[in-house]
Amino acid sequence: MVTAAVAAGRRRGVIVALVLLVALLALVSLGVGPVRMSPLAVLDALVGGGGEVPRVIVQEIRLPRAILGLAIGAILGLSGAALQGLLRNPLASPSLFGAPQAAAFGAVLVIALGVADVRSYALPVAAIVMAFLSVFVLLAVAGRNAGLLILILAGLAISSLAGSATALAMNLSRNPFVALEIAFWLLGSLEDRSFRHVMLALPFIAAGAVILLSQRGALRALSLGEESAQSLGVDVAALRLIVITGVALGVGGAVAVTGTIGFIGLIAPHLMRPLVGYDPARLLVPSALSGAALLLMADIAVRLIPSTSDIKVGVLTSLIGVPFFLYLIMRERRRLGGGVA
Amino acid sequence: MSAPFLVARNLNVTLAHRQVLKDVSFALEKQRLVALVGPNGAGKTTLLRALAGLLPATGAVEVGGEALASLSLRARARRFGYLPQGHMVHWPLPAWDVVALGRYPHGASDPDRLSAQDAAAVMRAMQATGVLEFSGRAATELSGGERSRVALARVLAVEAPVILADEPTAALDPGYQIEVMRNLRTAADSGVLVVVVTHDLGLAARFADSVLVMQEGRLAAHGHPAEALSERVLAEVFRINAFRAGHQHQMIIVPWETVPRETVPRE
Numbered sequence A: 001m002v003t004a005a006v007a008a009g010r011r012r013g014v015i016v017a018l019v020l021l022v023a024l025l026a027l028v029s030l031g032v033g034p035v036r037m038s039p040l041a042v043l044d045a046l047v048g049g050g051g052e053v054p055r056v057i058v059q060e061i062r063l064p065r066a067i068l069g070l071a072i073g074a075i076l077g078l079s080g081a082a083l084q085g086l087l088r089n090p091l092a093s094p095s096l097f098g099a100p101q102a103a104a105f106g107a108v109l110v111i112a113l114g115v116a117d118v119r120s121y122a123l124p125v126a127a128i129v130m131a132f133l134s135v136f137v138l139l140a141v142a143g144r145n146a147g148l149l150i151l152i153l154a155g156l157a158i159s160s161l162a163g164s165a166t167a168l169a170m171n172l173s174r175n176p177f178v179a180l181e182i183a184f185w186l187l188g189s190l191e192d193r194s195f196r197h198v199m200l201a202l203p204f205i206a207a208g209a210v211i212l213l214s215q216r217g218a219l220r221a222l223s224l225g226e227e228s229a230q231s232l233g234v235d236v237a238a239l240r241l242i243v244i245t246g247v248a249l250g251v252g253g254a255v256a257v258t259g260t261i262g263f264i265g266l267i268a269p270h271l272m273r274p275l276v277g278y279d280p281a282r283l284l285v286p287s288a289l290s291g292a293a294l295l296l297m298a299d300i301a302v303r304l305i306p307s308t309s310d311i312k313v314g315v316l317t318s319l320i321g322v323p324f325f326l327y328l329i330m331r332e333r334r335r336l337g338g339g340v341a
Numbered sequence B: 001m002s003a004p005f006l007v008a009r010n011l012n013v014t015l016a017h018r019q020v021l022k023d024v025s026f027a028l029e030k031q032r033l034v035a036l037v038g039p040n041g042a043g044k045t046t047l048l049r050a051l052a053g054l055l056p057a058t059g060a061v062e063v064g065g066e067a068l069a070s071l072s073l074r075a076r077a078r079r080f081g082y083l084p085q086g087h088m089v090h091w092p093l094p095a096w097d098v099v100a101l102g103r104y105p106h107g108a109s110d111p112d113r114l115s116a117q118d119a120a121a122v123m124r125a126m127q128a129t130g131v132l133e134f135s136g137r138a139a140t141e142l143s144g145g146e147r148s149r150v151a152l153a154r155v156l157a158v159e160a161p162v163i164l165a166d167e168p169t170a171a172l173d174p175g176y177q178i179e180v181m182r183n184l185r186t187a188a189d190s191g192v193l194v195v196v197v198t199h200d201l202g203l204a205a206r207f208a209d210s211v212l213v214m215q216e217g218r219l220a221a222h223g224h225p226a227e228a229l230s231e232r233v234l235a236e237v238f239r240i241n242a243f244r245a246g247h248q249h250q251m252i253i254v255p256w257e258t259v260p261r262e263t264v265p266r267e
Helices: A002-031 A039-046 A052-087 A097-111 A122-140 A148-172 A178-189 A193-213 A216-224 A226-231 A236-258 A266-274 A279-302 A313-336 B043-051 B075-080 B095-108 B115-127 B144-157 B175-190 B201-207 B231-238
Strands: B004-017 B019-026 B033-037 B058-063 B080-083 B163-164 B193-197 B210-215 B218-223 B240-247 B251-258
Touching: A002 A039, A002 A052, A002 A266, A002 A279, A039 A052, A039 B163, A052 A193, A052 A216, A052 A236, A052 A266, A052 A279, A097 A122, A097 A178, A097 A236, A122 A148, A122 A193, A122 A236, A148 A178, A178 A313, A193 A236, A216 A226, A216 A236, A216 A279, A216 B004, A216 B095, A226 A236, A226 B080, A236 A279, A266 A313, A313 B163, B004 B043, B019 B043, B019 B058, B019 B210, B019 B218, B033 B175, B033 B201, B033 B218, B043 B080, B043 B163, B043 B193, B075 B080, B075 B095, B080 B144, B095 B144, B115 B144, B115 B175, B144 B163, B144 B175, B144 B251, B163 B175, B175 B193, B175 B201, B201 B251, B210 B231, B218 B231, B231 B240
Parallel strands: B033 B193, B033 B210, B080 B163, B163 B193
Antiparallel strands: B004 B019, B004 B058, B210 B218, B240 B251
């Protein structure tokens, strides 16, 4: 097929272009901050050239931030694409299942109880545990063979519950500084992250990514609907569990070190569809790359926008993401009026 | 008489505390087009799903001498080409990619990297239903008739010994209805056992080798169209009488009038 060959060539081109864009953004991210550096100076400092000061700034202060921005943006984009494929709904995103909200609650609980401060290992562990827990509760409430509408409603309830529980934890915290610390942490930020944060989040993010990518073929078959997919040999119930687990691992790990950064997972797949088509399998890698590019861009922007105090990157992604979400609802409302499932 | 290929023994299915299938038993041979008819809610779709192993049933299904229960999901998928009611595609995938999913049970999950054998099967299926020309077009942008041909091609591409089609002619204009039945007829003539659910008794009488009639979860009649769709069966099961005739050596049944029910009305 000539058209198929052209489409395949274009998809490869898009992926190469995205890889280059992400690499460039990572270099820019390493150069932005109180001490501005050109991409060339950054490259020099990365390989150990230049002076002691630029080397420390780039390798120890900014590199963890860039790595986290890249990895977390990627897993959020990938999770969004996988969930949209699973639900066959372009409005799906990780927050739909309440996993990030639950993860945030886990972390907030640790801070509020005074068990540990925001740089402790207890934080990510609690976040991941709560992300898992929320998913298991979701499946228990919705039932093993639940329809997608039930899953969406249950996810909504769980994210509301996690939000209320978070508010309660802040409400009951013993001193105002803790509440303030929680509030700032909830906004989502990549500032002041160290390699310890990278080491904590990365294994979970990598595991989540591998799990999600392994389900490519099954997600493509699911384009025909659950019944057809099942008749083609896809274990739809297992697929659902696997995808949700992958999302929980990746998102739980990400939320633990950065707080909640929303809407990357929603936007990234939408940006890619006009370029690589609608096939949920072919959308995964480009969505991960565009998610990485989006978060790196947002994280560069918060350092460039002049302001009296730091703008949190989670605030910026929400400010851009929510209007985009509303636009999507408007675009999709005719189709969705017919039912979500 | 060749040996039966698809055997159902005492199939029972209970969904949400309601028994939807009650002791359904039959044996079907290959190279046959079998129409599955019955009033709304008689259990036709449930029977189709139970045969394909898509929902839990008690009793036994054997396909090609093997127990369905002993087969993996993939192995089942290679034996049954299943066309569900409505057969929609949720994303605008190219028609080629949709049909190529018919090779998924054979281990081909990427439509860009099909083996020569898989690609040949996809080509054959698309040629059989005349959709090769739409290969690159999005399945969601095709007309209803074109889309149903793509869906049928996807099922044919499995190259399974059994095809189960749930109301493939619903919502199609008469021309497409005949076309779909002809395609299924051709598949049957080439050796496949085709079971097709339909509400159109005329199409059933004309194209099928035999008819299974379902009523309230039971098999009410099974046999040659002339026997299975007899006046008595139509009156008892469908509460209708029909105009009957013959044309070009084929049977014509046109539902004509409802008949009053003597028995106690249900519900």
